[in-house]
Amino acid sequence: MKNTLLHKAKTLLSYILIISAGLGIGIGAKYGLDLYNQQPNLISQNTNPHYKGVDSKVIIYTTQWCPYCKKAKQYLTDNSIDYIERDIESGSEEINRLYKSIGYPGVPKIVIGNKIINGFNESLLSNVLSSQDLL
Missing domain, CATH: 3.40.30.10 (Glutaredoxin)
Known part of the structure; x- marks a missing residue:
């Protein structure tokens, strides 16, 4: 029982980390692209x-x-x-x-x-x- 609960917690934590990393990369890429395309005033x-x-x-x-x-x-x-x-x-x-x-x-x-x-x-x-x- 403990192993199953621990396994589920690790799996959930892994998913959360993967999603967070993906969001971070996506937001960072958009910010970088916006900065790159910014026109001078x-x-x-x-x-x-x-x-x-x-x-x-x-x-x-x-x-x-x-x-x-x-x-x-x-x-x-x-x-x-x-x-x-x-x-x-x-x-x-x-x-x-x-x-x-x-x-x-x-x-x-x-x-x-x-x-x-x-x-x-x-x-x-x-x-x-x-x-x-x-x-």
Whole structure:
């Protein structure tokens, strides 16, 4: 009787350890993958091609359906910042080429000087605009 009870306890403990290890590995793998795929908030690169033939100091790559694009445009408008909007779904090959040159998917992408803000982050946008004497 004691051996059977001890055997059942050991088996149950083994199952619990195996399941716990599996969960730990799975959660760790997901965290590692998320960290690996994380996009930078601020990208520094040569932005000269984005400004070719443009007078504005701010360019924003958007889509019509993106709520964060709308927030970014509203922020720029509220702060009297002139900008050029480039809709990446407009079908323009030039806009798509420039957008893809940034190297990270998603919108909005806000080009200011030699910096590109990846997404809408109000405090980062304020800092970059201030550093370019635009705010």
